[in-house]
Amino acid sequence: xxxxxxxxxxxxxxxxxxxxxxxxxxxxxxxxxxxxxxxxxxxxxxxxxxxxxxxxxxxxxxxxxxxxxxxxxxxxxxxxxxxxxxxxxxxxxxxxxxxxxxxxxxxxxxxxxxxxxxxxxxxxxxxxxxxxxxxxxxxxxxxxxxxxxxxxxxxxxxxxxxxxxxxxxxxxxxxxxxxxxxxxxxxxxxxxxxxxxxxxxxxxxxxxxxxxxxxxxxxxxxxxxxxxxxxxxxxxxxxxxxxxxxxxxxxxxxxxxxxxxxxxxxxxxxxxxxxxxxxxxxxxxxxxxxxxxxxxxxxxxxxxxxxxxx
Amino acid sequence: xxxxxxxxxxxxxxxxxxxxxxxxxxxxxxxxxxxxxxxxxxxxxxxxxxxxxxxxxxxxxxxxxxxxxxxxxxxxxxxxxxxxxxxxxxxxxxxxxxxxxxxxxxxxxxxxxxxxxxxxxxxxxxxxxxxxxxxxxxxxxxxxxxxxxxxxxxxxxxxxxxxxxxxxxxxxxxxxxxxxxxxxxxxxxxxxxxxxxxxxxxxxxxxxxxxxxxxxxxxxxxxxxxxxxxxxxxxxxxxxxxxxxxxxxxxxxxxxxxxxxxxxxxxxxxxxxxxxxxxxxxxxxxxxxxxxxxxxxxxxxxxxxxxxxxxxxxxxxxxxxxxxxxx
Numbered sequence: 001x002x003x004x005x006x007x008x009x010x011x012x013x014x015x016x017x018x019x020x021x022x023x024x025x026x027x028x029x030x031x032x033x034x035x036x037x038x039x040x041x042x043x044x045x046x047x048x049x050x051x052x053x054x055x056x057x058x059x060x061x062x063x064x065x066x067x068x069x070x071x072x073x074x075x076x077x078x079x080x081x082x083x084x085x086x087x088x089x090x091x092x093x094x095x096x097x098x099x100x101x102x103x104x105x106x107x108x109x110x111x112x113x114x115x116x117x118x119x120x121x122x123x124x125x126x127x128x129x130x131x132x133x134x135x136x137x138x139x140x141x142x143x144x145x146x147x148x149x150x151x152x153x154x155x156x157x158x159x160x161x162x163x164x165x166x167x168x169x170x171x172x173x174x175x176x177x178x179x180x181x182x183x184x185x186x187x188x189x190x191x192x193x194x195x196x197x198x199x200x201x202x203x204x205x206x207x208x209x210x211x212x213x214x215x216x217x218x219x220x221x222x223x224x225x226x227x228x229x230x231x232x233x234x235x236x237x238x239x240x241x242x243x244x245x246x247x248x249x250x251x252x253x254x255x256x257x258x259x260x261x262x263x264x265x266x267x268x269x270x271x272x273x274x275x276x277x278x279x280x281x282x283x284x285x286x287x288x289x290x291x292x293x294x295x296x297x298x299x300x301x302x303x304x305x306x307x308x309x310x
Numbered sequence: 311x312x313x314x315x316x317x318x319x320x321x322x323x324x325x326x327x328x329x330x331x332x333x334x335x336x337x338x339x340x341x342x343x344x345x346x347x348x349x350x351x352x353x354x355x356x357x358x359x360x361x362x363x364x365x366x367x368x369x370x371x372x373x374x375x376x377x378x379x380x381x382x383x384x385x386x387x388x389x390x391x392x393x394x395x396x397x398x399x400x401x402x403x404x405x406x407x408x409x410x411x412x413x414x415x416x417x418x419x420x421x422x423x424x425x426x427x428x429x430x431x432x433x434x435x436x437x438x439x440x441x442x443x444x445x446x447x448x449x450x451x452x453x454x455x456x457x458x459x460x461x462x463x464x465x466x467x468x469x470x471x472x473x474x475x476x477x478x479x480x481x482x483x484x485x486x487x488x489x490x491x492x493x494x495x496x497x498x499x500x501x502x503x504x505x506x507x508x509x510x511x512x513x514x515x516x517x518x519x520x521x522x523x524x525x526x527x528x529x530x531x532x533x534x535x536x537x538x539x540x541x542x543x544x545x546x547x548x549x550x551x552x553x554x555x556x557x558x559x560x561x562x563x564x565x566x567x568x569x570x571x572x573x574x575x576x577x578x579x580x581x582x583x584x585x586x587x588x589x590x591x592x593x594x595x596x597x598x599x600x601x602x603x604x605x606x607x608x609x610x611x612x613x614x615x616x617x618x619x620x621x622x623x624x625x626x627x628x629x630x631x632x633x634x635x636x637x
Contacts, residue, residue, distance in 0.1 A: 037543070041434040044427060045447045048511065051462045052450070054479055058465065070477045106318045110325040117333050118363040125360030131352060137364070144367060146622045147375050148572050150594050150611040154381070154604055155374035171321055180370035183363055211344035212355055213337050241455030243575045248599060260457045260575075267461055267579050274465065274477075281461040285454050292453035296446065303519050 059084055059278035066274045084279035095270075097280050099254070100262040104284075106171055107246070107258050108239040111178035112232055118179065119186035120228065124216050126187065127194040128202060138191065144184040153248055156180070160249075170256045174249045178239050186231060193227035194220060230302030233295050237288055259284045336362070375615075382608035396609035409588040412502050413571070416509070416589060417617075421566040423510045425559065428517025433547060436525055445522065449515035456512065460579030463508045467494035467580075498586035505587055508576050513569070517562045524558035525551060557628060564625040571617055590614055 058071040060080045065073070074080070088097045125131075126138045160166050160173040197220055205219050239245075246258035263280050270276060292299060315321070336358050343354040381388050382396055400406040428448070435444040451459060468478025472491055476482040481491040494504045528551060536550050552559070574591035581587045583596070590610055598607030 034543070037434045041431060041438075041444065044431050045444060048448050048451065048514070050479070051466050051511070052454075055462045055465055066477070068477075069475060070479065070482050072479075072482075102318055106322045109322060110329065113326060114329055117329060118366070121333070121336070121359045122363035125356050129352065129356055129359060131356045137360075141364075141367065144371055146615070146619055147371060148611065148614050148618055150572065150591060151378050151615050152371050152374035153378075153611070154598055154608065155377040156370055159369075159374075168315065169321060169324075171318075171325070175325060176366075176370065180366050183367055184371070187363060211341065212359075213341045213344065216359075217337070237453060241457075243455070243457055243578070244595070248595075260455050263461070264457050264575070264579050267457070267464070268582055271464075274468075277461050278465065281458045285458050288453040288455070289450075292450065293446075296449075300519055303516065304523055 055278050059282045063275040084275045088279045095276055097283055100259040104259040107174050108236055110175045111239045112236045114179040115182035115186050116232055119190050122187045123191040123194050126191045141184055142188050177245050177249050182235055197223050230298045233298050234302050378608045378611050381604050382612045385605050386603040388604055396605045399606055408586050409590050409593045413590040415502055416506055417567050417570050419506050420509050420570045421563045424513040424566055425517045425562050427514045429521050432518045432522040448518050451512045452515045456575035457579050459508055459512050460576050464580050469493045495581050496585050501585055502587050513566050520562050524555035528554040560628045564621045568618055568621050
């Protein structure tokens with residue numbers, strides 16, 4: 001097969017379709033379809049962008065303007081202010097989102113590191129270590145992905161509620177809940193990546209006298225870094241954007257509630273105060289958007305590897 | 311020390327340090343255990359590497375799921391056995407029927423629309439000059455939370471009486487075209503469709519990325535041969551592209567269906583489940599945490615679980631087949 005490719009003159013493969021066989025009607029149709037195609041692509045792109053742009057533009061307009069006219073008027077009659085952001089990041093306690101921004105960070109960072117650390121170690125147990133029943137246990141962990149969050153919510157909440165630990169460490173239940181819900185997928189994905197580490201590499205290290213800890217830290221871990229980065233980004237965004245766990249495990253308490261829960265409450269109570277909602281929504285989107293643009297490559301790679309969680 | 315316990319940042323630092331200490335301790339023990347001889351050694355290794363994760367899964371996922379199953383056959387306070395009454399309630403209660411009907415609409419329409427749009431877009435921008443920028447545009451909503459997306463779209467759907475100036479984009483366009491403003495989120499049953507559009511908006515990017523990668527994997531000589539035979543763009547798309555990426559299409563469709571079954575954030579943020587927009591996942595939340603009836607809430611959780619299973623099984627089999635084809 002490779003021989004035929006190398007002997008074939010390269011221009012054959014790249015030559016455009018034979019023009020002589022095309023009628024003028026066909027050429028016209030091709031032109032129209034490409035025009036129509038581009039038009040459809042542009043319409044989709046616009047539909048997918050305009051709502052977010054509208055929100056952002058509105059968040060920068062004075063309250064009175066937001067009430068009286070649509071955000072597109074800002075282009076013909078520009079008047080911008082940072083007042084809305086000052087309100088949601090400072091201002092009175094009932095509309096101050098800064099504290100929830102901090103909560104979200106305090107929740108999301110450990111809730112990314114914990115499952116990641118545990119899953120990397122577990123996937124070592126499932127891919128490099130050999131023990132009886134290993135494959136069956138792995139299938140069991142894999143199957144746990146089927147269990148929707150909703151199935152485990154109430155009993156897991158009961159385990160924590162009313163305990164002394166919950167009073168001293170109010171975030172603990174959120175960290176643990178996010179960790180548990182992330183583990184099945186994390187173990188499955190990282191195991192798949194770890195299984196691709198060449199066996200000879202590990203055996204060579206073992207012949208040189210390296211124990212499992214050395215093999216884990218020095219051989220496997222460095223090779224896993226791209227996969228780890230992909231999963232970390234996903235998990236962080238997932239926790240940051242989560243509402244269900246945040247809502248149930250914070251029990252409506254201001255001290256631990258994440259940004260999403262506070263924003264959802266604001267949308268319920270102050271549904272018409274668009275100057276607060278637009279700025280608040282944008283504050284909540286800020287970090288995900290930065291992560292997204294800075295690390296898009298890892299994001300796409302993770303997506304293609306199947307890290308999609310429900 | 312008090313900083314660590316009594317401030318949020320302190321607790322954050324404490325959590326990270328404590329976790330690092332646990333990992334270090336596990337690895338240190340493993341290093342010591344390496345000196346052991348005989349059978350005990352590998353058992354200890356498995357326990358140290360896999361034990362913590364497996365223990366958490368058993369206590370935090372397997373046990374709660376079984377307990378939810380048990381609670382679904384008990385009364386509101388999980389004290390007396392009520393048989394199938396909770397399940398019957400879901401199918402008899404008018405609210406439950408509305409939720410089931412809406413959930414069905416969500417699960418059928420969201421995957422189809424999101425996949426269709428993602429596919430068309432992926433094909434249209436394939437190999438174009440602006441491909442990666444164009445991808446980012448469609449892909450961007452994936453980084454936004456459902457709560458954020460809900461607020462973005464509530465703003466687009468904003469309605470005001472005909473006498474006032476419309477501040478919602480859609481109604482402004484409608485009025486500009488000479489129509490009457492529409493109450494997008496209040497008028498049932500169409501309001502459910504407008505909520506579904508929001509999920510389509512966030513999921514189309516996912517479909518686009520997966521399908522775009524699949525399209526690029528279609529052998530170029532097949533496409534070239536078809537083109538030399540005089541196939542036009544449409545024929546290429548229907549006869550070559552779609553059949554070649556069929557496995558990816560199935561994975562995308564089922565994955566979005568699974569996510570759709572569990573969605574509750576959009577309904578919650580945009581309509582608060584009023585105006586006949588209730589869905590199963592949100593109703594489960596309401597029964598468990600608002601009305602405090604763990605029996606009915608649990609039955610709904612089990613129902614979601616049962617609906618998800620066939621999709622996941624199909625998805626996994628399809629993925630395994632894809633992998634076998636590729637290998």
